[in-house]
Amino acid sequence: GAVVSQHPSWVICKSGTSVKIECRSLDFQATTMFWYRQFPKQSLMLMATSNEGSKATYEQGVEKDKFLINHASLTLSTLTVTSAHPEDSSFYICSASRVSNQPQHFGDGTRLSIL
């Protein structure tokens, strides 16, 4: 069964609204989670590393104020796309490892469509 749960799976909203995506580790604690973005027919690009109890580490070119990450507990990280615009439409996917240096498990992803 799934070990990482991501919600919602699909969201459509109007331009200018903020959207929150949740990533939960099921039955294990994850001090680190990763957020990726995938455009159609392209690869996964790391956006940020979410660290429990501290600030996220963002990749170069990713706007911190645009993509807010909160990792308030050992089983939950959230990504909020603030004031979303059509160019933010993409597939967002999170991952976490059950044990350090073990393969990451991915959530099922969130398809975000901004009208």
Next chain:
Amino acid sequence: AQTVTQSQPEMSVQEAETVTLSCTYDTSESNYYLFWYKQPPSRQMILVIRQEAYKQQNATENRFSVNFQKAAKSFSLKISDSQLGDTAMYFCASNKISNFGNEKLTFGTGTRLTIIP
């Protein structure tokens, strides 16, 4: 820094045949992992196989095996007896081994594999 290169954007093969997907990488790390992930149309990321760089023996998982050439920094995936369910995007990826926890993955651009009935 790590880079991963997949030079085959698309491939197709007849069902039951064998196919090999190519991957090369570059890294300054002395110890690292290499992965192949499968992404079917559902877009779920599924781990196919993992190789630890310090192990010389090539990893195998049922019909999936790798040819790991460390000196050449090559990490190809061989799928034997291909099945229709193998149709998917395949991503090669790498991350370093850390004493401090989990490390981010660097992905290649992917190879779209189609198995023809």
